[in-house]
Amino acid sequence: MPLGAQTDVTVLNGVPFTDRSFSIPVLFGGVVAVRRMHGQRMNVAGLPVSGEPRDWLTPEVAVMTRPGVFPLPVRPVPVARLRRIRRSVNRLADLLPHWRPLMALPVEFHLTEQGDTSLSASSYLWPQHVLLGDAAFDSNEALDELIVHELCHQWLYLIEELWPFDVPDARRVALPSGTPNRAPREVIGAAHVAAATLCMYQALGVHGGERVEMFTEYGRGCLALLDELDTDLTPAGRTVAGHLKEAI
Numbered sequence: 001m002p003l004g005a006q007t008d009v010t011v012l013n014g015v016p017f018t019d020r021s022f023s024i025p026v027l028f029g030g031v032v033a034v035r036r037m038h039g040q041r042m043n044v045a046g047l048p049v050s051g052e053p054r055d056w057l058t059p060e061v062a063v064m065t066r067p068g069v070f071p072l073p074v075r076p077v078p079v080a081r082l083r084r085i086r087r088s089v090n091r092l093a094d095l096l097p098h099w100r101p102l103m104a105l106p107v108e109f110h111l112t113e114q115g116d117t118s119l120s121a122s123s124y125l126w127p128q129h130v131l132l133g134d135a136a137f138d139s140n141e142a143l144d145e146l147i148v149h150e151l152c153h154q155w156l157y158l159i160e161e162l163w164p165f166d167v168p169d170a171r172r173v174a175l176p177s178g179t180p181n182r183a184p185r186e187v188i189g190a191a192h193v194a195a196a197t198l199c200m201y202q203a204l205g206v207h208g209g210e211r212v213e214m215f216t217e218y219g220r221g222c223l224a225l226l227d228e229l230d231t232d233l234t235p236a237g238r239t240v241a242g243h244l245k246e247a248i
Contacts, residue, residue, distance in 0.1 A: 009236040016155040017148070017196035018247040020098050028053040028126045031160045035065040042067070059128035061109045070125040074110035081137055085109055086142045095203050105154060120146040122153045124160060145211075148200055152193045154239075160185065165237035171229060176221030184229045187222050188240055194219030195247040219248040 013021040035056050039047045044064050048055035055061070062070050077085070079236075093100040105128070112118050112133045121131040130150040136143055156165075165185040174180045175190055182190075194215045201212050211229065226241045233241065 003245050007241050009081075009159065012159065015192065015195075015240055015243045015247070016102050017192070018199060021242060025053075027158055027162075028057065031158050032056040034161050035061060038065040038067060044222055052123055057128075058106050062127040064127075066125065066127050068125055069127075071129070072110075072121065072123060072125065072126055072131060073113040074131055075113060077109050077111050077132070081111075081132075082109065083135060084140075084143060085147065088140065088147045091140075092144060092147060092200070096199065102151065102155060105151065106178065107151070107154060120150050122150050122157075124157050127157055128154060130154065144200070145197060148196050149193045152196050153189055153240065156189055156192055159236075159240070163236035164234055165231075165240060167234060170232035173225055173229065176218050176225070184226065184232045184237060187225050187229065188233075188237060188244070191219050191222035191241070191244045191248065195223065195244050198248065216248065219244070223248060 011023070013019065013023045014025055016022050032051060032053055036047070036051075038044075039061075042065070047061065047064065059113075063071075083199055085243045089103045108129050110129065110131050112121060112131045116133060117135075118131070119133045119136055121133075122129065132143075132146060132150075136146045152160065165188050166183055170184050172181050172183055173187065175182050175187065177190075197215045198212065198219070201207075201215075223241065223245055
């Protein structure tokens with residue numbers, strides 16, 4: 001394993017966005033090693049020659065070294081909306097300064113294809129690429145929530161490059177929202193989004209109301225599902241789920 005003798009996910013000291021102790025440098029070191037390994041095995045040309053994380057953490061290199069990569073259909077983001085995305089990222093970094101390194105992860109933003117009513121989307125098989133729907137720009141509040149949502153996914157995808165969260169042929173379930181056919185790793189992702197969004201609202205001084213109640217109920221529903229799916233989780237999946245239980 002790229003992290004040397006200590007190969008358990010506990011070496012990361014928690015989960016991004018919810019644990020201040022989370023070790024970004026340790027994760028980045030492991031991701032660089034894994035991407036180099038995949039690049040060599042796949043005989044990819046044009047990869048960085050240095051071992052510097054900044055060279056290996058670009059969306060381009062992420063895609064080049066991801067086995068089974070599968071880009072999604074998208075539209076480009078107009079300049080005015082790109083500015084709004086940057087402002088949202090900066091707002092969140094200012095609100096929670098310990099999030100600033102997390103918000104700085106290189107990510108390419110796109111719009112969902114015409115007619116797609118999704119608010120946002122991302123995929124493990126298209127790393128460091130985020131899709132936003134037109135409705136994401138209805139308000140700054142909506143955009144901030146969705147930026148947190150999708151960057152949560154991107155950071156868990158980085159961890160999953162080193163440690164999968166569920167076992168092969170794991171059962172699939174419906175999320176508390178009713179979204180069907182989701183793997184346990186996706187339930188972990190949903191719980192993570194709920195926990196991080198609650199952190200955002202707490203920092204805003206919002207401790208109640210419809211959104212807080214909704215994310216609290218949703219997060220707890222995801223955690224209850226993970227209890228039922230315990231045998232479908234890897235040790236890493238159980239560890240991450242345990243951190244999220246402390247956060248919701």
